[in-house]
Each structure stands twice: as structure tokens, then as C-alpha cells.
Amino acid sequence: MDEVEPPRFVPMYCMGSSEGRFHVLAGPDPCVDRPESIAEFRSEAARAGITAVGAHASSGTKFTFEVEAGSPESACEIVTTLLRSVYGLNWWADVTALCPSESAQARAAAWN
Numbered sequence: 001m002d003e004v005e006p007p008r009f010v011p012m013y014c015m016g017s018s019e020g021r022f023h024v025l026a027g028p029d030p031c032v033d034r035p036e037s038i039a040e041f042r043s044e045a046a047r048a049g050i051t052a053v054g055a056h057a058s059s060g061t062k063f064t065f066e067v068e069a070g071s072p073e074s075a076c077e078i079v080t081t082l083l084r085s086v087y088g089l090n091w092w093a094d095v096t097a098l099c100p101s102e103s104a105q106a107r108a109a110a111w112n
Contacts, residue, residue, distance in 0.1 A: 020068060020069050020070055020071060020072075020074075020075065020097065021066055021067070021068055021097075021098045022066065022067050022068075022069060022072070022075040022095050022096060022097055022098060023064070023066055023095075023096045023098050024063070024064065024065050024066065024067060024075075024079055024093060024094070024095050024096075025062060025063070025064055025093070025094045025096075026062070026063050026079060026083060026091060026092065026093035026094070027060060027061050027062040027063060027091065027092060027093075028060075028061055028083075028086075028087045028090060028091050029087070029090040029091060029092065030060060031090055032087050032088070032090040032091075033060055033061050035057065035061075037061070037086055037087070038055050038057065038061060040086050041053070041055075041063060041082075041083075041086045041087075042055070044082055044085045044086055045065060045082060048078065048081075048082055050065050050066075050067060050082075052065060052066070053065045066098070067079065072095065072097060075095050075097075076095055079093050079095055080093075
């Protein structure tokens with residue numbers, strides 16, 4: 001039998017990016033997921049300068065938003081501070097760097 005090579009991870013780099021934008025998908029653990037926390041989270045996000053926060057609560061609350069940061073580590077610090085302020089240590093988050101051409105403004109411009 002032939003051995004199959006495992007897939008290799010190939011990192012993506014955004015060349016010439018002058019600003020660091022990061023897309024965040026996050027939410028509370030089920031043990032602390034309460035509908036009234038959505039307003040509290042949005043309020044904390046607004047205080048942190050994040051104005052557009054999407055919230056979906058069909059099968060557990062999930063938030064989507066973007067942050068600007070100088071590095072992935074800084075983006076993670078911002079997200080950690082924000083989520084801890086509402087949910088303590090009971091949360092999860094996926095933070096993904098966006099290329100400038102993939103920013104929300106660029107996506108909106110593509111539709112016009």
C-alpha cells in the first residue's frame with residue numbers, strides 16, 4: 001500500500017499591508033451563555049472602539065467583528081480583554097488576519 005503524505009500547512013502572508021485588521025468569531029461557553037449578555041458585550045465592544053458587532057444566537061451565541069491591531073498578539077490581547085470583561089474565562093474565539101483586499105470595506109466595494 002502506498003503511503004499518503006499528510007497535508008502541509010502553508011501560511012498566508014499579506015504583502016504590503018499597512019494596517020492589521022483581524023476578523024473575530026467568538027462566543028461564550030454554554031455554561032455562561034445568557035441572552036442578556038449580548039447587550040453587555042456590545043456595550044463593552046463599543047467602549048473598546050468596535051462599532052459593528054454581529055450576534056447570532058440560534059445554537060449558542062456567536063459574535064462576529066473586526067479589530068485593528070499592530071500584530072496577531074495585539075489582536076488576541078484585545079479580544080481576550082473584551083471577552084473576559086463579560087464572560088470571565090468561559091469563552092472561545094477564532095482570530096484571523098485579513099489581507100487589505102479582504103477587509104469589510106473592500107468586500108462592500110466589490111458589491112457596488
